[in-house]
Amino acid sequence: MVLRRRGPVLGLVLLLAGCFTSGEKASVVQQPKTPAVRTISSFSEALRCMDQLMWSHGKRDIYITSNGLPDATGRVAGGTKEMLITAVSRMSEASGAFRFVDFEPALDDVNALYWMIGVQPNFRAPSYYIRGAITQLDDNVVSEAAGAGISVPNLDLGFSADQVISLVTVDLNIGELVTRQIIPGMSASNTLAVVSSGKGADAGAVIGKAGLSFNVSLNKSEGLHQAVRTLVELSTIEVLGKLTRTPYWQCLGIDQTNPAYLAEARSWFDTMEPTQRVSFVQRVLSSEGYFDGTVNGQLDERTRNAVSRWQADHDLIATGRIDFDTYQRMMAKDSGQKASPGRVQSVSNAGGEGLPRPAPTPAGAGPDLVLSSDRGPTPRYRAGEALVVRVQPTSDGFVYCYYKDANGTVARIYPNRFQPDAFVEANRQVEIPPGVQKPFNLRMDRPGADEAVACVVSRDEIGVRIPDQYKREDLQPIPGAALSDVVNAFGSAKGGEGTRTRQLNVKVLPGTVAGGG
Incomplete structure (x- = not known):
């Protein structure tokens, strides 16, 4: 009984041993001569x-x-x-x-x-x-x-x-x-x-x-x-x-002075909105330590003084005005070069201005936010189309958003009756208006117009402390108020020193109304 079991097993072992030892070992004839390398191009x-x-x-x-x-x-x-x-x-x-x-x-x-x-x-x-x-x-x-040749008896040469x-x-x-x-x-x-x-x-x-x-x-x-x-x-x-x-x-x-690219930079400067130019300059001044105010696109006295100091230090006439020479020189300096990763940098849209770039918020600092739209950071719409605003704070905070239409009329769009809580958790994105079936619309109505959205974020509920003239019902016009007036009211309110404001500029394309002929 035992022998009958061992016999087949022994035969199998011998058979396998024969398989492993009887054949010739195959040698490697040729290995790949060119190792895989990372593609490095001329650019x-x-x-x-x-x-x-x-x-x-x-x-x-x-x-x-x-x-x-x-x-x-x-x-x-x-x-x-x-x-x-x-x-x-x-x-x-x-x-x-x-x-x-x-x-x-x-x-x-x-x-x-x-x-x-x-x-x-x-x-x-x-x-x-x-x-x-x-x-x-x-x-x-x-x-x-090129070619040459010579022919003699019994010999032909050519090149x-x-x-x-x-x-x-x-x-x-x-x-x-x-x-x-x-x-x-x-x-x-x-x-x-x-x-x-x-x-x-x-x-x-x-x-x-x-x-x-x-x-x-x-x-x-x-x-x-x-x-x-x-x-x-x-x-x-x-x-x-x-x-x-x-x-x-x-x-x-x-070189920065190459005529082709000098003309391109000039075209950028000439087509920028005045607020875009100021915001660009404010960000450069801030990154180089000349300006410690808010990047708001306003050429106020504080900004003018900072521009003058920067111009004087860079061999330009200290006029305090933002001219092309100042703009070009700031571009040539790789704006932001003194900043290091992790600091708050501003984010521009494709038109050159726009969103904040949030970084990890230092301990004790107030929250920042990202302001965008359903069409990205540089939204463009045709008349008749609707805007969807997207706002996201970097840390827990109270968010207030205001919309300025083509006529300059300002209204609060967040919080609203459909989104009544101003408090937003860190990194949670809020859409205004909310949901797939929108309860209201921010519809563009004038071709070629410029509209805007400004959002304010703070650690405390500053919205209850702003002047009563700005405390209107949601989605209703605030009489006589400009967008900057409302934003400044938050910064001037008690405890408003840590507020952050971001603005999204909206371009309404010229031409026919969307859906029209």
Whole structure:
């Protein structure tokens, strides 16, 4: 009985031993010679520079998307969307400037987007989308050729050399997702010329930009795909720099006085609202220790004095006025460079101004807040469309929000009869008006007008201490009051020293009413 059990087991063991010992051991003929390495392009340093630039200029949480960059030539098959996402990610690692929403912005998807906003409370709709393509590929164009030969009886000798150029072009544009309108002036078109020599293993690549040349290191064996990545990164730096109105040319090693970029900076300055200019200057002055007041966009005496001191220290005429020379010099200094991570920095929207950037609140300091909208930090609407305000305090506090319409009429929109509690817990986002079925609407009514929302947050319930003239029913006009009057009333009230105010500027686009012909 015992032997019958051991016999089969022993045979099995011997059989397995034969399997393991009888065959020849296979030797490794060849191992991979090229180890995997991280992709480092000619603009990797520029992307890191952009990350720092975005942080120092207070750019944060700008939601964008793209459906990729198709190859219009049909000859370069590459993952251009992933190249674009990687570029955006690298310039947002520390700053958090951009949030890429993986959402295909086709027409049907825009309809689905509104559905997702209603059913997914954590879904953030992108404000902008990047579109573009590989628009040009001229391959193997012989630019130079030379040859010589000699023939004698019984001997033929010959020599030839040539240079071959391949041209690749990438075009990028930025559009507003909701309106599907391409924003004028926020485009990039860059061409890379790959020069290959018939007698060498390497290829040189050159990009022409604003009268300058960028020399790009490129190996022949990499083909055109690395060239496309290089163009995608350069074009992304350019269009997102234009979107955020940051001096992106600094990260490309281009001098501040280059005529092309000097003209671009001048255009930004001329098209900024006066309050945007003042807010920008106040943030720079605050980061460099010249100004310790509230960034409110008001050119008051305190701000003028700070501007004068800054101008005198930087070899400018101390006028106290915000002119282009002051604006340009402040941009050139990488505003915020003296600040360190963790301090409160201001966040600008794509137009150059806007939201606060909250940081961890120091012990004993009052709460701060983030003020945004259902269309991001730089909302634009057509007449007839409704605004949804989003406010989020950094720590527990009492929040009060006021809305100024196109006529300058001011009304309290939070707290309101549908949201009666002014107290909001830390990091809880409140939507005004609330819910999917809105109990009231903040509807835009005048094309081309500028409207605004200002929110105040404090540790104590300051709203009960402001003057009675500002204590009106919710959603009702406050007679004779400007938005700044109401905001200043909170700061002037007893215990109002620790209040924080943030303002969201709303642009109503010119043109026909939404839904009209």
